Amino acid sequence: AAAVAAGVLKPSQVLAAEYNRTAFEAKDVAGALKGVGAGSTTESKDIVIRAPDIAENGAVVPVDVASNIPNTISLAVLVDKNPSPLTSAFDFGNGALPEMALRVKMGQTSMVEAIAKTADGKYYIAKKEVKVTVGGCGG
DSSP states (O other), rough: OHHTTSSSSOOHHHHHHHOOOOHHHHHHHHHHHHHHTTTTTTTTTEEEEOOEESSOOOOOOOEEOOOEEETTTEEEETTTTSSSSSEEEEEETEEEEEEEEEEEOOOOSSEEEEEETTTOOOOEEEEEEEEESSOOSSS
C-alpha cells in the first residue's frame, strides 16, 4: 500500500502480481532458491543486510536489505531454519532503489539470507546470522 501511495507501483501492478507458491511453500532453502529461479548464486558484499545480532523476540525481527549491485531488479529474504524459509520477494522496476524493510518471524537462531537478481539474470547472495532468544514461530 505504501508503494502504491508513493507512486512507485500502480494498483494494477500490485493486483496483477503473481504469487510464487512453489518458492513460498518450499520447506528448505534449496527449494526456495529453486522456486525463485536462483539455480546458482554468487556471494556479494554489495548486498547489505541490517538486522540485529541478537533478537530478543523472534516474532518481530526487523530486517532491512539493500543492493548496491547495478541493475538489481529483485530482492528476496530467506530465514534458513524457518519452516518455510522464503519470507518475502520484491520486484523493482523503472529505476526504483532496490531496498526493503520488513519484520520477519524467526523460530530460532538462523541465517538471514538476501538474494538479489540482476537484469542479466544473475543471482547474488549475502548472509547474516541472527541469534534469537525467544522464538517467534511457535517456539
